[in-house]
Amino acid sequence: MHEMNPAVQGFMYPNEVELQWSVLIVLYPYITGLVAGAFILASLERVFRVEAVKPTYRLALLTALAFLLVAPLPLQLHLGHPERSLEMYLTPHSTSAMAMFGFVYLWYLMVVLLLEIYLDYRADIVRMAGESTGLKRLIYRALTLGSYNMSAASRRIDDRVGYIVTVIGIPSAFLLHGYVGFIFGSIKANPWWSTPLMPIVFLFSAMVSGIAAVLLIYMVTYRLKGLAIEMSCLDTIAKYLFYAFVIDFSLEMLDLIHRIYEADESFKSLDFMVHTHLYVPHIVLQIGLGTIVPLVILALTQIMTLEERWRRRLYVVAASLTLVGIFAMRWNVVIGGQLFSKSFLGYTSYKMEFATREGLLTAIVLMLLPFAILAVLVKLLPPWVSKQQAEA
Amino acid sequence: MPATRRELLEHATRFIVMSGAAAAAFDAMQGTVSADAATTNDYKMADHWWGMTIDVERCIGCGNCVRACAKENNVPEGYFRTWVERYQVGEDMERPEVDSPKGAMEGFPPSDKKDIKAFFIPKLCNHCSDSPCVQVCPVGATFVSPDGVVLVDQSYCIGCRYCVQACPYGCRFIHPETQVAEKCTLCYHRITKGLTTACCEACPTQARKLADLKDPKDAVHEFLRNNTVQVLKPQMATKSKTYYKGLDGSVR
Numbered sequence: 350m351h352e353m354n355p356a357v358q359g360f361m362y363p364n365e366v367e368l369q370w371s372v373l374i375v376l377y378p379y380i381t382g383l384v385a386g387a388f389i390l391a392s393l394e395r396v397f398r399v400e401a402v403k404p405t406y407r408l409a410l411l412t413a414l415a416f417l418l419v420a421p422l423p424l425q426l427h428l429g430h431p432e433r434s435l436e437m438y439l440t441p442h443s444t445s446a447m448a449m450f451g452f453v454y455l456w457y458l459m460v461v462l463l464l465e466i467y468l469d470y471r472a473d474i475v476r477m478a479g480e481s482t483g484l485k486r487l488i489y490r491a492l493t494l495g496s497y498n499m500s501a502a503s504r505r506i507d508d509r510v511g512y513i514v515t516v517i518g519i520p521s522a523f524l525l526h527g528y529v530g531f532i533f534g535s536i537k538a539n540p541w542w543s544t545p546l547m548p549i550v551f552l553f554s555a556m557v558s559g560i561a562a563v564l565l566i567y568m569v570t571y572r573l574k575g576l577a578i579e580m581s582c583l584d585t586i587a588k589y590l591f592y593a594f595v596i597d598f599s600l601e602m603l604d605l606i607h608r609i610y611e612a613d614e615s616f617k618s619l620d621f622m623v624h625t626h627l628y629v630p631h632i633v634l635q636i637g638l639g640t641i642v643p644l645v646i647l648a649l650t651q652i653m654t655l656e657e658r659w660r661r662r663l664y665v666v667a668a669s670l671t672l673v674g675i676f677a678m679r680w681n682v683v684i685g686g687q688l689f690s691k692s693f694l695g696y697t698s699y700k701m702e703f704a705t706r707e708g709l710l711t712a713i714v715l716m717l718l719p720f721a722i723l724a725v726l727v728k729l730l731p732p733w734v735s736k737q738q739a740e741a
Numbered sequence: 742m743p744a745t746r747r748e749l750l751e752h753a754t755r756f757i758v759m760s761g762a763a764a765a766a767f768d769a770m771q772g773t774v775s776a777d778a779a780t781t782n783d784y785k786m787a788d789h790w791w792g793m794t795i796d797v798e799r800c801i802g803c804g805n806c807v808r809a810c811a812k813e814n815n816v817p818e819g820y821f822r823t824w825v826e827r828y829q830v831g832e833d834m835e836r837p838e839v840d841s842p843k844g845a846m847e848g849f850p851p852s853d854k855k856d857i858k859a860f861f862i863p864k865l866c867n868h869c870s871d872s873p874c875v876q877v878c879p880v881g882a883t884f885v886s887p888d889g890v891v892l893v894d895q896s897y898c899i900g901c902r903y904c905v906q907a908c909p910y911g912c913r914f915i916h917p918e919t920q921v922a923e924k925c926t927l928c929y930h931r932i933t934k935g936l937t938t939a940c941c942e943a944c945p946t947q948a949r950k951l952a953d954l955k956d957p958k959d960a961v962h963e964f965l966r967n968n969t970v971q972v973l974k975p976q977m978a979t980k981s982k983t984y985y986k987g988l989d990g991s992v993r
Contacts, residue, residue, distance in 0.1 A: 363843075363844045364913065365911045424901075427901070433880070444876045444877075536907055692839065
């Protein structure tokens with residue numbers, strides 16, 4: 350069959366010609382990465398007392414929630430038997446790296462994010478339940494979960510518990526995305542995936558993408574609302590983005606150099622792939638435009654004294670390119686890992702479909718969905734911080 | 742030799758299987774095939790440990806095995822539970838030239854290469870006892886049966902394709918209609934009735950032979966004793982039970 354298949358070069362095991370994981374599985378680590386990164390940014394303010402990023406605290410939490418709600422959808426759409434997915438919860442297989450996903454996901458959603466958002470907003474929810482009427486009143490009353498206590502003591506408890514939840518949340522965010530990396534990194538059959546660095550590379554790339562996403566969402570939403578954007582907040586986020594990116598890039602380069610220097614049996618095959626099939630997504634998009642360019646831009650903003658409006662523009666460019674670069678990284682891991690034969694003797698290519706269950710259109714809708722959810726969330730639970738509040 | 746935890750578990754499983762009522766319950770869990778076999782044939786899973794031996798020098802690349810397997814198991818077109826690869830290795834070739842047109846369903850076209858070493862490698866699920874595909878299945882739909890065959894419970898598989906990624910040998914695929922993982926079952930429906938596999942039966946040169954490693958009278962023991970044998974990708978440490986005699990180092 351594959352001799353007639355124009356997608357195949359060289360020799361592939363006959364069952365390998367068909368790619369198993371599509372663009373939807375690229376979205377899965379991309380979206381969970383944004384969740385983990387956004388949460389870690391939020392925790393900077395809460396746990397590490399980085400006051401400058403306060404204006405983004407609630408926005409980052411809601412962003413994390415919006416993306417987390419969408420995270421299982423690409424997986425669900427990809428399954429051959431989605432109706433059996435509940436078996437992952439009911440009869441998880443203890444040796445499977447994938448079986449834990451449902452539990453890690455639920456832990457993160459229920460114990461960390463929803464709880465933290467509830468505690469942080471509880472007083473506001475009670476107030477809004479009192480001020481609003483009709484359906485809105487009903488919704489807010491439901492969101493109070495029956496707790497209308499507004500005393501100073503109860504607010505202190507909210508704050509204290511919220512702090513503890515955030516402290517638990519940081520390792521949980523690390524777990525969520527490090528774990529996604531492990532799903533790939535633990536497949537010994539695939540040398541492109543099989544590296545203990547995979548979880549840690551996923552983690553730092555998650556922080557990078559989440560911070561970049563919140564930076565952009567902060568700038569866009571505040572501009573749309575006509576609110577003042579705090580420059581000190583932007584500068585601080587950009588600084589953290591730069592630091593996380595330096596670590597992420599170093600880890601990825603370490604992986605690359607290690608592979609080149611060791612040059613094991615898979616090397617020639619992978620090297621060929623990076624110079625041909627993956628040249629544009631890996632060299633051009635991931636390393637060039639998606640990493641080196643934003644790193645240089647961010648470095649310039651750190652060492653040069655630039656005008657505010659220039660810094661703002663550069664941050665937008667750097668953060669946008671970062672998001673493209675991290676998406677390319679997920680693509681190169683998931684799709685790239687399936688383009689070469691495990692015989693190391695041939696290559697296939699991935700033809701993305703359009704309007705199918707796992708096609709481009711579905712992927713686009715899934716990427717837009719978190720923004721629709723976020724629009725509803727910010728309407729319901731306004732995260733906006735005016736200049737006076739930020740300074741208070 | 743001290744028993745490992747895995748061996749202890751295997752022994753325990755066998756004990757359970759052999760005890761009357763538990764055996765019936767276990768067989769029912771294994772699906773209708775084994776349940777039928779157990780009742781009609783007095784087949785005891787605990788008495789067998791299945792594998793296969795392949796004599797590379799005997800394989801003539803006729804593709805009989807591929808055709809027989811496809812027919813016996815209704816293998817969908819374009820996918821393979823077993824296939825044959827042709828290796829052509831030359832001293833001045835940087836890498837071997839390998840082909841497997843339609844999995845060798847129609848054999849191989851003649852080659853005009855000269856001064857090369859050429860041979861055929863039949864492939865199938867290696868029925869590893871430390872199988873990475875079984876390890877990764879998130880719901881435990883795929884398992885090593887007590888008689889050593891890697892099987893998939895088709896009514897349970899969620900179709901996540903993780904096992905396909907985890908198999909180092911490319912032996913698994915997703916059935917285009919049922920959307921569940923498929924692979925060589927070592928003709929479980931046949932071997933539990935005392936027959937050999939369809940591929941072994943169809944092989945005109947006896948290059949491939951079903952092996953029962955627990956049967957002291959099985960020829961496999963002599964085969965393993967008297968020949969230099971190798972498994973595919975030994976570095977994967979999967980405890981493959983498909984043993985090749987005369988396997989060239991270039992084979993992947």
